[in-house]
Amino acid sequence: SQDRVFNFAAGPATLPERVLLKAQSELYNWRGSGMSVMEMSHRGKDFLSIINKAESDLRSLLGIPDDYAVLFLQGGATTQFAAIPLNLCTPDDSIDFVVTGSWGDKAFKEAKKFCKPNLIWSGKSDNYTNIPAFDDLDQTSNARYLHICANETIHGVEFKTFPTPRNGLLAADMSSNFCSKPVNVTKFGVIYAGAQKNVGPSGVTIVIIRKDLIGNAQEKTPVMLDYKIHSDNNSLYNTPPCYGIYICGLVFEDLLEQGGLEEVERKNKHKANLLYNAIDESKGFYRCPVEKSVRSLMNVPFTLEKSELEAEFVKEAAKEKMLQLKGHRSVGGMRASIYNAMPLAGVEKLVAFMKDFQARHA
Numbered sequence: 064s065q066d067r068v069f070n071f072a073a074g075p076a077t078l079p080e081r082v083l084l085k086a087q088s089e090l091y092n093w094r095g096s097g098m099s100v101m102e103m104s105h106r107g108k109d110f111l112s113i114i115n116k117a118e119s120d121l122r123s124l125l126g127i128p129d130d131y132a133v134l135f136l137q138g139g140a141t142t143q144f145a146a147i148p149l150n151l152c153t154p155d156d157s158i159d160f161v162v163t164g165s166w167g168d169k170a171f172k173e174a175k176k177f178c179k180p181n182l183i184w185s186g187k188s189d190n191y192t193n194i195p196a197f198d199d200l201d202q203t204s205n206a207r208y209l210h211i212c213a214n215e216t217i218h219g220v221e222f223k224t225f226p227t228p229r230n231g232l233l234a235a236d237m238s239s240n241f242c243s244k245p246v247n248v249t250k251f252g253v254i255y256a257g258a259q260k261n262v263g264p265s266g267v268t269i270v271i272i273r274k275d276l277i278g279n280a281q282e283k284t285p286v287m288l289d290y291k292i293h294s295d296n297n298s299l300y301n302t303p304p305c306y307g308i309y310i311c312g313l314v315f316e317d318l319l320e321q322g323g324l325e326e327v328e329r330k331n332k333h334k335a336n337l338l339y340n341a342i343d344e345s346k347g348f349y350r351c352p353v354e355k356s357v358r359s360l361m362n363v364p365f366t367l368e369k370s371e372l373e374a375e376f377v378k379e380a381a382k383e384k385m386l387q388l389k390g391h392r393s394v395g396g397m398r399a400s401i402y403n404a405m406p407l408a409g410v411e412k413l414v415a416f417m418k419d420f421q422a423r424h425a
């Protein structure tokens with residue numbers, strides 16, 4: 064609508080207008096219950112219907128089989144950097160990390176507190192612009208799992224296919240491309256994602272984990288990090304982030320109504336192609352450093368050949384209601400996050416602006 068901007072933020076990020084309007088219409092009195100979702104008991108039948116529907120819609124969207132648990136947790140993806148090793152490893156277990164950006168690096172560093180992680184590949188020396196050939200990976204023979212960050216939000220590097228771990232378990236941080244495309248869940252031992260990019264507000268973290276991996280947490284594991292506690296209690300061991308789960312549920316409904324994740328991926332590819340083509344066809348005025356085959360459909364980092372114009376670019380874009388285009392402070396330049404909820408019109412407007420900016424400043 065007229066008063067909404069195009070918000071290119073990396074997260075919290077733009078949400079579908081339809082979802083916001085529906086939440087608005089239900090905010091004061093949820094479906095005749097006489098109260099908002101924020102005020103409901105998390106153990107009452109109304110909220111139970113909300114969380115159960117959210118789970119079953121997510122299961123439909125991603126095709127999550129019955130032998131996987133779906134958990135709605137708190138603490139952000141950052142908490143999972145600790146929870147996964149605590150739940151899956153003994154302190155002496157090895158795990159492997161392929162690090163393709165700063166989020167994977169953070170997960171690696173946190174895991175050091177709980178087991179014995181090995182950094183078997185890092186893209187750091189290339190400023191995180193690529194992904195290794197899987198055949199060349201020197202995996203540790205007894206590693207409990209192999210961890211990847213499926214989409215590096217800051218560097219814009221996305222796995223298009225997944226490595227096969229030597230012993231069968233793959234763990235993936237999907238925070239910034241969760242529900243952006245179909246994924247074969249059965250390839251993973253555990254998938255986790257903070258909600259605040261593609262599926263809802265911050266405060267909800269979704270964990271999808273194969274059920275046989277639950278129940279072996281290290282003894283010192285805090286209850287709030289123990290998957291068995293949350294799984295046995297259907298994510299209601301303590302008070303969950305009720306309102307956030309409700310919004311995630313509305314987003315899942317919306318994605319199903321759009322035709323599911325194949326359709327969502329088709330739209331995402333179209334948007335990303337428009338933007339990458341504009342960059343690649345700018346004769347070097349704009350540049351994206353990421354190797355073409357692994358460029359993210361969600362986070363598009365780019366720089367200006369005349370870097371002194373970057374602040375001006377961000378400022379002029381903001382004047383035209385395109386916000387949050389400044390790159391992450393660690394890499395500079397620009398970054399356009401174009402999650403599921405970014406309308407095609409937003410990307411078209413950005414591309415038109417980029418062409419106009421170039422014509423004025425080339």
Ligand code: PMP
Pocket residue numbers: 074138139140141142166212214215216217236237238239257258
């Ligand atoms: N992993 C990835 C890929 C992320 O993008 C982020 C947040 N930007 C995190 C982990 C950390 O998530 P949170 O802030 O929810 O802890």
